[in-house]
Amino acid sequence: MKRILLGATALASLALALAAEAAEKLKIGVTATLEGTYTVLGEDGMRGFELALRKWNRKAGGKDLEIVVASTDATPDSAIRAVRKLVEQDKVDLVISPLSGSEGIAVRDYAHTRPQMTFVNAASGAMETTFVNPAPNFFRWNMDGAQWQAGLGDYIYKNKGYRKIATVGEDYSFVYTQVFGLAVEFCGLGGQITQRFWVPLGTKDFASIIAALPDDVDAVYLGLGGADAVNFLNQYAQAGGNAKIVGGSIMVDQTVLSSKGRAKEILKGAVAASGMADTWEDPRWQAFVKAYQDAFPPDKRFASPSLLAVNYYNSASATFTTLDKINGDLSDGHKKFRETMAKLELDAPNGKIRLDENRQAIGTNFVTEVVEDAQGNLVSKVVKVVENVNQTLGLPLDKFKALGLPSRTNPECKKY
Amino acid sequence: MARAGAMATGEPGAEGGGLARRVERHPLAALLLALAIVLFLWLVLADWPEELERWLGRKRVFVSALFNGITLGGLYFLVATGFTLIFGLMRNVNLAHGSLYLFGGYLAYSTVQATGLWLPSFLVAFVLVAIVGLLLQVLVFRHMEGQELRQTLVTIGLSIVFADLMLWVWGGDFYQIPTPEWLAGPIDTPIVLDVRPNGEAVYLRYPRVRLVIFAASVVIGVLLWLAINKTRVGMLIRAGVDDREMLAASGVPIQLLFALVFAFGAGLAGMAGVVGGTFQSISPGEDTRFLLASLVVVIVGGLGSIPGAALGALLIGLAEQFGSVYLPTYAIVFSFLIMVLVLAFRPQGLLSVR
Numbered sequence: 001m002k003r004i005l006l007g008a009t010a011l012a013s014l015a016l017a018l019a020a021e022a023a024e025k026l027k028i029g030v031t032a033t034l035e036g037t038y039t040v041l042g043e044d045g046m047r048g049f050e051l052a053l054r055k056w057n058r059k060a061g062g063k064d065l066e067i068v069v070a071s072t073d074a075t076p077d078s079a080i081r082a083v084r085k086l087v088e089q090d091k092v093d094l095v096i097s098p099l100s101g102s103e104g105i106a107v108r109d110y111a112h113t114r115p116q117m118t119f120v121n122a123a124s125g126a127m128e129t130t131f132v133n134p135a136p137n138f139f140r141w142n143m144d145g146a147q148w149q150a151g152l153g154d155y156i157y158k159n160k161g162y163r164k165i166a167t168v169g170e171d172y173s174f175v176y177t178q179v180f181g182l183a184v185e186f187c188g189l190g191g192q193i194t195q196r197f198w199v200p201l202g203t204k205d206f207a208s209i210i211a212a213l214p215d216d217v218d219a220v221y222l223g224l225g226g227a228d229a230v231n232f233l234n235q236y237a238q239a240g241g242n243a244k245i246v247g248g249s250i251m252v253d254q255t256v257l258s259s260k261g262r263a264k265e266i267l268k269g270a271v272a273a274s275g276m277a278d279t280w281e282d283p284r285w286q287a288f289v290k291a292y293q294d295a296f297p298p299d300k301r302f303a304s305p306s307l308l309a310v311n312y313y314n315s316a317s318a319t320f321t322t323l324d325k326i327n328g329d330l331s332d333g334h335k336k337f338r339e340t341m342a343k344l345e346l347d348a349p350n351g352k353i354r355l356d357e358n359r360q361a362i363g364t365n366f367v368t369e370v371v372e373d374a375q376g377n378l379v380s381k382v383v384k385v386v387e388n389v390n391q392t393l394g395l396p397l398d399k400f401k402a403l404g405l406p407s408r409t410n411p412e413c414k415k416y
Numbered sequence: 417m418a419r420a421g422a423m424a425t426g427e428p429g430a431e432g433g434g435l436a437r438r439v440e441r442h443p444l445a446a447l448l449l450a451l452a453i454v455l456f457l458w459l460v461l462a463d464w465p466e467e468l469e470r471w472l473g474r475k476r477v478f479v480s481a482l483f484n485g486i487t488l489g490g491l492y493f494l495v496a497t498g499f500t501l502i503f504g505l506m507r508n509v510n511l512a513h514g515s516l517y518l519f520g521g522y523l524a525y526s527t528v529q530a531t532g533l534w535l536p537s538f539l540v541a542f543v544l545v546a547i548v549g550l551l552l553q554v555l556v557f558r559h560m561e562g563q564e565l566r567q568t569l570v571t572i573g574l575s576i577v578f579a580d581l582m583l584w585v586w587g588g589d590f591y592q593i594p595t596p597e598w599l600a601g602p603i604d605t606p607i608v609l610d611v612r613p614n615g616e617a618v619y620l621r622y623p624r625v626r627l628v629i630f631a632a633s634v635v636i637g638v639l640l641w642l643a644i645n646k647t648r649v650g651m652l653i654r655a656g657v658d659d660r661e662m663l664a665a666s667g668v669p670i671q672l673l674f675a676l677v678f679a680f681g682a683g684l685a686g687m688a689g690v691v692g693g694t695f696q697s698i699s700p701g702e703d704t705r706f707l708l709a710s711l712v713v714v715i716v717g718g719l720g721s722i723p724g725a726a727l728g729a730l731l732i733g734l735a736e737q738f739g740s741v742y743l744p745t746y747a748i749v750f751s752f753l754i755m756v757l758v759l760a761f762r763p764q765g766l767l768s769v770r
Binding site for chain 1: 473476477480481483484485487488588589590591592594595600601602621622623624625626695696697699700701705736737738740741744745747748
């Protein structure tokens, strides 16, 4: 009897000690696409996250940070599985997720069902995520796909003189959003999009699409990413393609420009737009690039950070900064955390970022051209910087709403 | 039974006198087939009238999709033929076949990285993957002969283990085996796509590497057919397909034969991995994609039949490519639709053994 009592006491004190320790720690759940087509994107995203962790010395709001990583493959159901595991099984305190567009819409819907949890978007960029039925506990510190194309349509119409283009994109919400952003600007000036090709995410054989590309256009817009982008370029080179290229934000990005093989050479001279540019001279950006290069050995990273590394870094920085401001106190059901985060202005490597009333980022966008740098790496060189890009692309809200939501065919290519 | 033996190794085996007999027996089917072939040739060779262009779009799109479908079919054939060979002889549904494909691709990538040589990487992939196949047969399948459910479950388990091992060694990255210089870029084919108003003809430019790979898969297919129909080992394999027990009873070292066929089928999958890694790319997940493709191909063509694998591969390749151009939204559905139709009307497969 005595022994049992003793045992029980020991157990109880152990449980107490564990509870005390748990209170000192904050558990952060992160998802990234570490499988499938977008593997390299997820890996570089995690590098960005790691950079933020190191900057904060794995402590925020006076508490040690414990990180739980879950892997997805860019499909909405894999993202839901991953965040469910983080929230329901690992019992994390905050979630930073997800990476890809359609995942974002799914996680926002999940966020509606978990009002006590707060979700900070990691990198996803579909417009609907924050524009339609936004969740009060979902924050997005990166711009959406349409914002990331700000300035591109204008630049290719006025500076490059392109009048007719065709688009090739992966068949899901992020690329719809990118083409949306391009079309609003390019078609608004009088440009024409003659054809839009959509290929399933993870397509391996692009040969027939490549053959179907029209000849009578000034340039071809490519909205592909990761393995799809590299496969396309490889097969395009084999087929002897030589059209002028306009690129989406993850097409002309270090995730593709750093890939092995000759295929990427096709991207030399390509015009693109994104929430960052490899060669921006701003000291904050340069410092970030240096931190990235110092943190990882050259064979374990790209020549310079990708858009994903930047987004993950920013999302993590925003989260940690907010935690610091509220001393890591989440005991009020995240109320203080959300209020503080909504008002935060982030001094990010890619320009200042603040949130609108839907908790969607307003930030800086970059139009770039691909050039070869002194070391022989392909990099995106800034040709134009657009500041304060908001989700309605500078249009009044009702006019923007009238455009409808991004889809395979929307918006129509016409003057608005 | 003797008839089945001839069919197992090839419809072409029944050619010569067989062809005439077949035409006699199914005059309507033969006529339709001949018409279809003529129509296809006309579509490829003729200058398209405007009416047709309005219907099917530009000729270039159509001809490219046709070529792409055929070359993609060549790749599918390489993967599926090993699968169907193993099944035909051993009644063994090897669901780790996709892993062998992926393993071959990774091996070739590492070889090319280390040596810069493309052709020898085929040999490396073939030999090493064949050894894996040999080990699988000797260490695993030999001990569960005839227990199909157990074999199936074990191969699923193995494919998961292999996938994780490969993820461990090569990571989640996607790799592309660089095309050698002499294969890079396009060639001009003599097929006229269009005649410009000034009378100048526009020819089809087509990736060289795809043509070469298709030619290679045809050569492999023909060699395989010859090996099975004209050699002693081939004869033993045919006999084994017909009646294993009888063959074993007549003193043939059947376990050795099984091991050889398994190794060869695995080696073919490994080589297919090199091909796939060259004109597409290899990454985790490709194993299940190609397992699925070979399953669909052999279900359509008929389990155990090599000509069936060729026909199935061609059909699936064409369906995927035409689907991706003409009905992109439903492209993924097409190959499965073909499978469903075959299962509904000819469940044993188009050119099945039994």
